[in-house]
Amino acid sequence: MSTIIIGGAGFIGSKLTRCFLEQGQHVLVIDNLCRGRREFLDALPCRQQLTFIQADASDAQAVLKICAEYHTRFPVAAVWHMAANSDIPAGIADASVDLRDTFMTTYAVLEAMKKLGLKKLAFASSSAVYGDHGPDVPLREDSGPFLPISNYGAMKLASEALISAAAESWLDQAWIFRFPNVVGVPATHGVILDFVRKLKAAPGRLDVLGNGTQQKAYLHADELVEAMLFIADNAKERINLYNIGPDDAGCRVADIAAAVVERVSPGAKILFGREGRGWVGDVPKFRYCVDKAAKLGWKPRFSSLEAVRRAIDEIAHQEGPL
Numbered sequence: 001m002s003t004i005i006i007g008g009a010g011f012i013g014s015k016l017t018r019c020f021l022e023q024g025q026h027v028l029v030i031d032n033l034c035r036g037r038r039e040f041l042d043a044l045p046c047r048q049q050l051t052f053i054q055a056d057a058s059d060a061q062a063v064l065k066i067c068a069e070y071h072t073r074f075p076v077a078a079v080w081h082m083a084a085n086s087d088i089p090a091g092i093a094d095a096s097v098d099l100r101d102t103f104m105t106t107y108a109v110l111e112a113m114k115k116l117g118l119k120k121l122a123f124a125s126s127s128a129v130y131g132d133h134g135p136d137v138p139l140r141e142d143s144g145p146f147l148p149i150s151n152y153g154a155m156k157l158a159s160e161a162l163i164s165a166a167a168e169s170w171l172d173q174a175w176i177f178r179f180p181n182v183v184g185v186p187a188t189h190g191v192i193l194d195f196v197r198k199l200k201a202a203p204g205r206l207d208v209l210g211n212g213t214q215q216k217a218y219l220h221a222d223e224l225v226e227a228m229l230f231i232a233d234n235a236k237e238r239i240n241l242y243n244i245g246p247d248d249a250g251c252r253v254a255d256i257a258a259a260v261v262e263r264v265s266p267g268a269k270i271l272f273g274r275e276g277r278g279w280v281g282d283v284p285k286f287r288y289c290v291d292k293a294a295k296l297g298w299k300p301r302f303s304s305l306e307a308v309r310r311a312i313d314e315i316a317h318q319e320g321p322l
């Protein structure tokens with residue numbers, strides 16, 4: 001049996017690809033490399049089990065053709081859809097980016113799966129679907145109203161809705177994972193990479209977007225991948241919707257800035273902005289409830305701050321010396 005990973009050349013997708021390859025599976029990765037990198041795949045073990053096709057996953061005809069050819073050679077057990085626009089401000093500036101990369105990819109993947117009779121889908125969703133409920137409401141999977149404040153969150157929510165509709169008529173099983181902020185390597189984006197790169201460019205100062213009070217849940221990518229695989233193995237409903245995250249109140253951006261400075265450029269001055277959020281569409285404070293995953297048997301090992309500290313070391317190493 002084999003697995004198709006859409007967006008498998010990205011940060012999280014390439015880690016997932018590694019896991020399936022190490023399990024001895026054949027894997028097809030479809031990625032247009034708009035944000036992922038070929039090198040992430042080149043670095044993986046068991047390369048002979050991996051097929052990589054560079055293509056736009058929002059093109060339904062292309063996805064169908066590629067998947068159909070692959071499925072005849074290596075019968076596909078499940079599709080994992082990890083592709084999206086991971087740059088939220090880019091999607092605020094131009095809504096067509098999220099329409100294409102976050103929503104149309106889901107539409108195209110579902111259309112191809114339906115035509116090929118592939119009936120199991122795992123999907124990377126996001127805490128962004130909840131919108132801004134403030135820091136005091138632990139967000140459960142059913143915490144409405146769902147009013148996203150970014151086009152990214154809106155297109156993730158619309159994707160979830162499309163998957164739900166497919167599960168009503170032809171999809172046998174879907175796993176929808178709502179991730180918090182995910183950190184680790186190979187980093188392609190995110191607050192830690194941003195801070196490390198800023199300090200490399202100007203080692204004496206770190207400009208922070210927002211006033212540093214933003215407080216969010218952070219999960220290490222290794223834990224995320226373990227959690228997704230665990231939930232996919234153990235959650236047996238038709239639609240399996242799970243928050244995955246740390247069981248804590250999160251970590252402040254000011255603390256992340258201090259930890260990055262300490263590790264990468266000790267003594268650098270940290271300059272904060274004035275706003276309570278980093279950019280338009282940024283949910284400044286949220287708290288996750290992960291009781292449903294815990295009930296199934298998955299528990300995070302690291303707190304938000306521990307995940308962040310581990311990722312800072314890894315990303316500093318990835319980016320090399322100042």
Ligand SMILES: NC(=O)c1ccc[n+]([C@@H]2O[C@H](COP(=O)([O-])OP(=O)(O)OC[C@H]3O[C@@H](n4cnc5c(N)ncnc54)[C@H](O)[C@@H]3O)[C@@H](O)[C@H]2O)c1
Nearest residue numbers: 007009010011012032034035036057083084086101124182
């Ligand atoms: N990293 C996080 O903190 C986080 C948080 C919540 C949800 N997610 C979700 O997890 C998934 C993986 O995120 P990531 O952090 O690895 O981001 P990433 O940008 O590193 O990976 C996304 C991959 O999708 C590919 N892609 C995008 N549009 C495409 C298209 N039209 N056709 C083909 N490939 C396309 C990119 O090239 C990239 O390789 C995404 O769906 C993202 O929305 C990530």
